[in-house]
Amino acid sequence: MKITFRMKVFACMVLLMIIVSITFSLTTQLYAGELVDQFRKERIDANYLKAMPEDQIEIFISYFIDNMKLDTLLNVTHGVRLLFFISIGLLFSFWISGVLTLPLKKLIAAIERVAQGDLNAKVPVDTKDEYGKVAQTFNDMTFRLSEAEEARSRLVADVAHELRTPLSLMQLKLENYQQAGQQISPEMLLRIHDEVIRMSLLVDDLHVLSLAEAGRLSLHRKPLDLTVHLERIVDDVKFEAEENGIALSLYTISRPISVMVDPRRITQVFFNLLTNAIRYTPSGGEIMVKIEERVVDRNAYFVRVSVIDTGIGISEEALPRLFDRFYRVDEARSRHTGGTGLGLSIAHHFVKAHGGFIRVESEPEKGTTFSVYLPHGQ
Secondary structure, three states: OOOOHHHHHHHHHHHHHHHHHHHHHHHHHHHHHHHHHHHHHHOOOHHHHHOOHHHHHHHHHHHHHHHOOHHHHOOHHHHHHHHHHHHHHHHHHHHHHHHHHHHHHHHHHHHHHHHOOOOOOOOOOOOOOHHHHHHHHHHHHHHHHHHHHHHHHHHHHHHHHHHHHHHHHHHHHHHHHHHHOOOOOHHHHHHHHHHHHHHHHHHHHHHHHHHHHOOOOOOOOEEEEHHHHHHHHHHHHHHHHHHOOOEEEEEOOOOOOEEEEOHHHHHHHHHHHHHHHHHOOOOOOEEEEEEEEEEEEOOEEEEEEEEEEOOOOOOOOOHHHOOOOOOOOOHHHOHHHOOOOOHHHHHHHHHHHOOOEEEEEEEOOOEEEEEEEEEOOO
16 A cells, blocks of 8 residues: 555554653653652551541542642652653654655755756655655756757757858859849759758758657657558659659558558658658669557557668668668768658657657668557557
8 A cells, every 4th residue: 555645643643642652651650659769658557547448548638638739740850850751752743743744855856956956866766655756757848848959959059050051152143143133043042942941941941850859749649550541652652752753652451450540640750761762772673561560569469560662772870860860871961862851750759758668670782671569559
């Protein structure tokens, strides 16, 4: 059974009551013993021994009641003893209050660190009660804030880095046109316009990627027949593949395969993977898209979509960084081959936002397989 904070407070109060009761009982017993000894010395004499047993009892009770009055209990000797036990109770109460408020003090200290800009502040999660839940929630919050800040910093750095080249080209061309003193032809303006389009696409991709990395990407999920949807995507890119002398095919089962996804985001995932495969598969090569239903992985069922190409492949050393933004394996995978360099990173984060993941297997000069795992029936 999970112990809550209320139960802990109740247990502490019960323990405190027990200590007070034991203290009072011990004090009373000690004082009662002293009264018996005092009665024996003061009142037990010849006359007392000659009295009837009933009279002896009455004498003892009368003596005992007279000496158990409050003012007698509070005399110096007994007062010191009572004060000693009360002090123990107060010290115990002070210790208990410190134990109960210690997690709150740790939380306050962490909050102050966050207020000063330290987003890596963490609170130890030592219990599973309400304090533990608050601490875990606080740690999750600071983690998300740290991710968001890191994504913002990367976005600013990437924008500054990636926009510098097209902006420099545009500036150089415009300066050359001005120095030439001649009228700018539509062909010259078209080159500048191409650079503007490229920058616009880059900024859009960076914005969406930053939202995905920070966990703030909005998804509009709905049931989708993945088989039919992939057939449409393959038809859309088949013309480009054929122009490059590449055979593109789709292998699937006849019955529908339903997944709960955002159609627009998932379309971008497979579009990015297919265009990437076309870009790095030489003429005469082949690209195959394969759908598999109810694949067991990580103790769950997934729909697996594999994009298999016979392209240039990727070295084993480069695979771990393949989904990093702007990461390029070699000269063949440079910005001059087209795209913004964010396609694989966007695909990775979009699939992750859906509760899935992507795996990649590749061998240089033989081809690459990207496998997208999406939760089945969700």
